[in-house]
Amino acid sequence: MLEVANLTKRFGGLVAVDGVNLSLPEGGISALIGPNGAGKTTLFALITGFHRPDGGSVRFLGRDLTGEKPFRIARAGMVRTFQIVQPFAGQTVRENIAVGAHMHLADRAEALAKAEDVARAVGLSDRLDRDAADLTVAGRKRLEVARALATDPKLLLLDEVMAGLNPSEIRDVIPVIRAIRDRGVTILLIEHVMQAVMELSDQAWVLNQGRLIAAGAPRALASDPAVIEAYLGHGMAERLAKGAAHA
Ligand SMILES: Nc1ncnc2c1ncn2[C@@H]1O[C@H](COP(=O)(O)OP(=O)(O)OP(=O)(O)O)[C@@H](O)[C@H]1O
Numbered sequence: 001m002l003e004v005a006n007l008t009k010r011f012g013g014l015v016a017v018d019g020v021n022l023s024l025p026e027g028g029i030s031a032l033i034g035p036n037g038a039g040k041t042t043l044f045a046l047i048t049g050f051h052r053p054d055g056g057s058v059r060f061l062g063r064d065l066t067g068e069k070p071f072r073i074a075r076a077g078m079v080r081t082f083q084i085v086q087p088f089a090g091q092t093v094r095e096n097i098a099v100g101a102h103m104h105l106a107d108r109a110e111a112l113a114k115a116e117d118v119a120r121a122v123g124l125s126d127r128l129d130r131d132a133a134d135l136t137v138a139g140r141k142r143l144e145v146a147r148a149l150a151t152d153p154k155l156l157l158l159d160e161v162m163a164g165l166n167p168s169e170i171r172d173v174i175p176v177i178r179a180i181r182d183r184g185v186t187i188l189l190i191e192h193v194m195q196a197v198m199e200l201s202d203q204a205w206v207l208n209q210g211r212l213i214a215a216g217a218p219r220a221l222a223s224d225p226a227v228i229e230a231y232l233g234h235g236m237a238e239r240l241a242k243g244a245a246h247a
Contacts, residue, residue: 087132100150
């Protein structure tokens with residue numbers, strides 16, 4: 001579905017994304033993980049047109065979308081969410097979601113009806129008439145997902161939708177993401193909450209210092225020495241293994 005080849009982005013002397021190759025099949029949930037500053041959000045921004053790559057290509061459903069504008073990429077069916085949610089204050093939750101629905105629906109009534117359908121899917125039905133600015137952090141995260149979902153994406157890229165949520169809020173969001181997958185939307189998520197990565201994703205890629213260093217089933221990656229070192233520092237895999245042997 002999504003083919004990323006040799007994708008590269010530099011910020012001055014820093015290579016934030018360094019020759020990344022990634023092939024995402026249609027269906028299911030995949031995760032992109034890695035330590036802070038690894039380049040995950042930059043990779044999302046390159047894929048969805050918010051940054052122009054310095055090299056490499058992005059193909060989606062057989063079309064070359066490299067360097068296209070975000071709006072055109074969204075129209076092609078690939079939409080991202082943002083870590084920092086900025087709802088349109090002074091507008092209701094329903095109106096905020098309808099903004100996404102207008103991507104394909106010119107008619108106001110149809111867009112508002114679509115917003116109601118999407119609000120049900122993300123568990124915001126009871127807050128449709130509230131001012132979006134009054135939502136809690138967890139509510140805003142759901143609103144961000146809803147706005148993206150209202151564009152009818154084929155591939156939804158979720159950037160840390162669980163950041164800032166407490167454990168019970170995280171537990172509540174996991175089935176929402178599964179339900180979106182069950183609607184036929186393919187999902188790629190950036191997530192630091194490992195419990196969620198383990199529960200949700202079929203496969204994961206690990207990014208470190210702009211490079212992909214591992215890929216596979218999330219449980220296998222958790223014991224991969226290269227992944228442990230990326231998160232905890234050089235030599236940690238060996239020290240952990242010795243510790244386990246002595247225990
Ligand atoms: N617009 C920018 N200008 C300059 N440097 C940037 C810019 N955006 C990101 N960077 C740098 O690129 C690197 C990768 O950042 P990025 O936000 O993609 O990482 P990340 O893996 O998403 O991190 P986190 O998990 O903390 O969100 C970092 O060193 C960051 O400081």
